[in-house]
Amino acid sequence: MKYARILGLVLVVLTASLSFAARAPKSAVFNSAHDFKTQYNGASYTLCNFCHVAHKFGSAPTGPSYLLWNHTLSSVANYGVYTSDSMVNQPVDLGTSSNANLITSNLCLSCHDGTVAINSWYEAQSNASYQPIAQGTDFMPSDTTVRDLTKQHPINFVYPDATSAANIGMRVAGSTSSIDGAGNVPLFNGTMQCDTCHDPHAGPSSGAHLFFRTFPSTPEQTTTGSFCVYCHL
Amino acid sequence: MRRWLYIAMLLALASAGVRLYGARNHAAIINTRHDFRAASSASVRSVSGADACVFCHTPHNGGGATSDGTYLWNHRLSTTQFQAYSSTTLQSTVTPITPQDSSKLCLSCHDGTIALGDTLNDGLLGFVQGGSYSLPLSSSSDLADTQGFANDHPFAFSPQLSSEIRTPPPGDPVRLSGGKVQCISCHDPHQENLDATVGKFLVKSNSGSAICQTCHQQTGWTTSAHAQPPDPSEDPKYTSLQGAHTGYTGVSRNACESCHRPHAPQVAERLVKFPEENTCFQCHDGSVTNLNIKAEFVKTYQHPVMITPSVHDASEGPNSALHALPETSSAVGRHAECADCHNGHAANNSSAQPPQVSGPLLGVPGQSAANGFLPRSNNEYEICFKCHGDSANKPQLFDSGTAGIGYGRNPQRQFDVGNLNRYNTRMEFEYSPSYHPVTRARNLSSGPGGEVPSLRPAPILPGGATMAGRTLSAGSLIYCTDCHNNDTGRNVGLGASPEGPHGSSIPHLLERQNMLEPPPALPGGSTAGVAYSNTDYALCDKCHDVQNSVLRDLSFNKHSEHVQQAGAACSTCHDPHASSSSMLINFDRSIVGPASNGALQYTRTGVAHGTCSLSCHGQDHVNVTY
Numbered sequence: 025m026k027y028a029r030i031l032g033l034v035l036v037v038l039t040a041s042l043s044f045a046a047r048a049p050k051s052a053v054f055n056s057a058h059d060f061k062t063q064y065n066g067a068s069y070t071l072c073n074f075c076h077v078a079h080k081f082g083s084a085p086t087g088p089s090y091l092l093w094n095h096t097l098s099s100v101a102n103y104g105v106y107t108s109d110s111m112v113n114q115p116v117d118l119g120t121s122s123n124a125n126l127i128t129s130n131l132c133l134s135c136h137d138g139t140v141a142i143n144s145w146y147e148a149q150s151n152a153s154y155q156p157i158a159q160g161t162d163f164m165p166s167d168t169t170v171r172d173l174t175k176q177h178p179i180n181f182v183y184p185d186a187t188s189a190a191n192i193g194m195r196v197a198g199s200t201s202s203i204d205g206a207g208n209v210p211l212f213n214g215t216m217q218c219d220t221c222h223d224p225h226a227g228p229s230s231g232a233h234l235f236f237r238t239f240p241s242t243p244e245q246t247t248t249g250s251f252c253v254y255c256h257l
Numbered sequence: 258m259r260r261w262l263y264i265a266m267l268l269a270l271a272s273a274g275v276r277l278y279g280a281r282n283h284a285a286i287i288n289t290r291h292d293f294r295a296a297s298s299a300s301v302r303s304v305s306g307a308d309a310c311v312f313c314h315t316p317h318n319g320g321g322a323t324s325d326g327t328y329l330w331n332h333r334l335s336t337t338q339f340q341a342y343s344s345t346t347l348q349s350t351v352t353p354i355t356p357q358d359s360s361k362l363c364l365s366c367h368d369g370t371i372a373l374g375d376t377l378n379d380g381l382l383g384f385v386q387g388g389s390y391s392l393p394l395s396s397s398s399d400l401a402d403t404q405g406f407a408n409d410h411p412f413a414f415s416p417q418l419s420s421e422i423r424t425p426p427p428g429d430p431v432r433l434s435g436g437k438v439q440c441i442s443c444h445d446p447h448q449e450n451l452d453a454t455v456g457k458f459l460v461k462s463n464s465g466s467a468i469c470q471t472c473h474q475q476t477g478w479t480t481s482a483h484a485q486p487p488d489p490s491e492d493p494k495y496t497s498l499q500g501a502h503t504g505y506t507g508v509s510r511n512a513c514e515s516c517h518r519p520h521a522p523q524v525a526e527r528l529v530k531f532p533e534e535n536t537c538f539q540c541h542d543g544s545v546t547n548l549n550i551k552a553e554f555v556k557t558y559q560h561p562v563m564i565t566p567s568v569h570d571a572s573e574g575p576n577s578a579l580h581a582l583p584e585t586s587s588a589v590g591r592h593a594e595c596a597d598c599h600n601g602h603a604a605n606n607s608s609a610q611p612p613q614v615s616g617p618l619l620g621v622p623g624q625s626a627a628n629g630f631l632p633r634s635n636n637e638y639e640i641c642f643k644c645h646g647d648s649a650n651k652p653q654l655f656d657s658g659t660a661g662i663g664y665g666r667n668p669q670r671q672f673d674v675g676n677l678n679r680y681n682t683r684m685e686f687e688y689s690p691s692y693h694p695v696t697r698a699r700n701l702s703s704g705p706g707g708e709v710p711s712l713r714p715a716p717i718l719p720g721g722a723t724m725a726g727r728t729l730s731a732g733s734l735i736y737c738t739d740c741h742n743n744d745t746g747r748n749v750g751l752g753a754s755p756e757g758p759h760g761s762s763i764p765h766l767l768e769r770q771n772m773l774e775p776p777p778a779l780p781g782g783s784t785a786g787v788a789y790s791n792t793d794y795a796l797c798d799k800c801h802d803v804q805n806s807v808l809r810d811l812s813f814n815k816h817s818e819h820v821q822q823a824g825a826a827c828s829t830c831h832d833p834h835a836s837s838s839s840m841l842i843n844f845d846r847s848i849v850g851p852a853s854n855g856a857l858q859y860t861r862t863g864v865a866h867g868t869c870s871l872s873c874h875g876q877d878h879v880n881v882t883y
Binding site: 109194221248 | 281282283284286287294307310314316318319320326359434435
């Protein structure tokens with residue numbers, strides 16, 4: 025519980041400093057597919073600790089996207105990048121050979137590239153006192169992993185500037201921190217990441233499935249029934 | 258470090274510059290034929306789909322593997338291979354489509370093998386037309402149809418550039434994908450009506466074939482009558498009734514697609530809408546053009562355009578293994594199609610002086626007077642020499658009657674005997690000592706006392722009026738079509754019918770009458786000949802004043818005696834093409850026989866003087882002089 029309290033404080037500070045728009049509360053993760061506390065019934069971690077921990081443990085890397093990450097990161101060297109003839113800015117590979125530093129999407133990939141067990145944590149590796157359950161036994165099912173990023177919507181690329189976006193039929197980003205300019209469809213230093221579309225804390229109550237963010241309502245989305253057209257005008 | 262990375266990415270953005278494409282509008286897919294939501298107004302749609310994107314795209318684990326990316330493809334890909342387009346004039350290499358071609362994605366529906374709702378990540382989405390409905394053979398959207406892609410504009414190939422093929426200019430909505438022509442070069446799958454008339458998801462308006470001409474730059478097109486119809490009252494008459502399939506009316510707006518169709522034309526090779534002349538007859542049967550060319554081909558003597566099957570090939574030439582011209586094999590069937598004499602990409606109504614090609618004959622291959630192949634003829638006779646010169650397969654339809662699908666009665670000429678080149682019109686005109694000035698000027702003096710005193714100052718129309726725009730003098734050249742032409746066309750002052758050697762009711766496809774006399778039982782034998790009428794030799798009279806010069810004996814002083822009294826025809830003594838004798842004397846051996854001393858000979862001894870040895874109409878001439 026100590027960790028949870030500290031983590032809560034940190035998150036309050038983070039939220040205040042970034043002044044993002046209204047989002048699903050972090051507690052919405054409860055009973056979602058990201059609620060490992062419930063799934064690992066009897067594990068000693070809190071709801072948050074399956075991903076976050078208040079103090080850096082062991083070999084956990086740090087950096088602006090560290091987000092007090094507790095889950096063992098992947099060591100995949102190259103994920104590949106999506107390309108298309110209409111892309112303005114090419115993505116940068118999120119693998120360790122291209123990115124020595126932590127990008128926010130690397131946190132997601134620590135489970136979702138399928139190479140690291142869900143139950144693999146830095147804290148547990150470094151301190152035998154904090155073994156929530158046995159380590160390294162559960163892997164993501166293949167239908168929720170994205171090992172080959174050439175076949176995924178591109179991430180870790182600089183969202184096109186206003187002129188380019190207009191030319192290729194994309195919504196012009198409101199700022200380098202979000203496409204709507206109000207934080208609802210976030211960018212990270214101008215780049216698109218997993219979190220642009222997904223909110224890992226957005227449990228079942230916030231959307232139909234798959235931790236989607238709630239996109240600002242537009243006529244295009246209403247007619248197509250697809251949030252893709254929020255950006256792809 | 259990450260900050261540096263972003264700076265580097267931003268710099269990359271700046272250096273990449275701005276890439277222009279046609280205005281994209283993905284949400285425009287709503288209620289198009291590509292909107293398969295259950296709520297779509299398209300007739301082909303899913304039973305329960307709510308998301309318009311999901312039928313083609315998925316954010317994760319897409320299935321495509323093209324050189325341009327996966328396009329996050331969510332539709333199951335076809336594995337069926339179909340025949341690729343080919344043609345004898347295709348310069349590019351077109352191979353069967355590969356998974357690296359972005360067109361492969363389109364074919365996941367458009368080759369008809371995969372259900373429209375068969376997604377990779379969202380299961381099989383049922384359609385109103387059936388749970389696993391795929392495009393049927395009867396659908397024009399099924400490109401594979403019964404001929405594979407052989408009858409579709411080639412795609413998934415790198416275009417071979419030439420003077421007539423270029424790559425799309427930067428920023429044009431028409432674009433190559435990965436350096437190749439792909440479906441998306443012409444089609445934007447998200448926007449159906451950028452060309453509001455055609456629809457079809459075209460990337461921009463195709464009025465005047467603007468899409469086609471982004472790459473295709475046909476020589477002569479911009480000044481052709483098909484790009485700029487000379488008669489503005491004719492153009493709008495080309496409608497769907499005549500065969501316009503785009504929704505546009507008028508040849509100028511249908512442009513390329515007046516004759517071609519990029520998908521499923523009747524003739525796959527070169528994507529021609531209808532077999533050969535039927536493409537031309539959409540308009541040139543009088544329904545659009547005021548002049549009815551089609552009606553010419555029912556005349557007794559004709560270029561057999563409607564009789565020969567579609568054997569013309571645009572690759573014909575000396576270097577073509579399959580379609581050699583001039584023909585090297587005497588066994589190959591002869592043919593005459595519209596495209597043998599006309600180039601629809603270049604033809605117009607401009608006029609010219611002999612021997613140069615006039616507008617309707619611009620841009621047509623030919624064979625020069627020196628027997629060299631010309632991709633674009635300069636002179637009219639060069640077009641004729643393609644078939645009437647050195648081709649080994651002539652003549653084929655030998656018809657010695659005076660009616661029928663042949664030449665009419667063929668005079669059997671004095672110098673034909675033993676002459677292997679007797680049907681080689683090119684050699685006749687180019688190498689004979691006396692000749693009509695088709696390929697070379699004759700330079701005989703005209704006027705009183707001249708070598709050809711009968712020569713008019715200009716050709717005349719049948720009524721006697723001077724033909725506009727033409728003069729005759731010693732150095733003049735004449736066209737093949739001055740003699741071989743429509744007998745009822747504008748060329749003879751009758752406005753309702755086209756000029757040109759399409760058909761004539763006069764043997765040898767002549768423009769005007771050039772009477773032959775019926776042969777006697779034996780050459781030289783007694784005969785009444787043919788009774789003289791002053792219209793019988795209208796063809797000769799066009800340039801040679803028959804009444805006031807020839808028959809007044811201003812050159813050969815026995816002309817009137819032979820023609821008017823004895824009933825001889827001009828053709829009995831003269832060969833209208835050329836002769837090894839002087840003055841085109843080349844006796845018709847079916848009428849004229851040797852003299853009693855065995856000689857059959859004409860010798861010119863001076864202006865208006867000569868010597869003849871022959872027998873004719875029962876008369877024996879031994880060294881008779883005049």
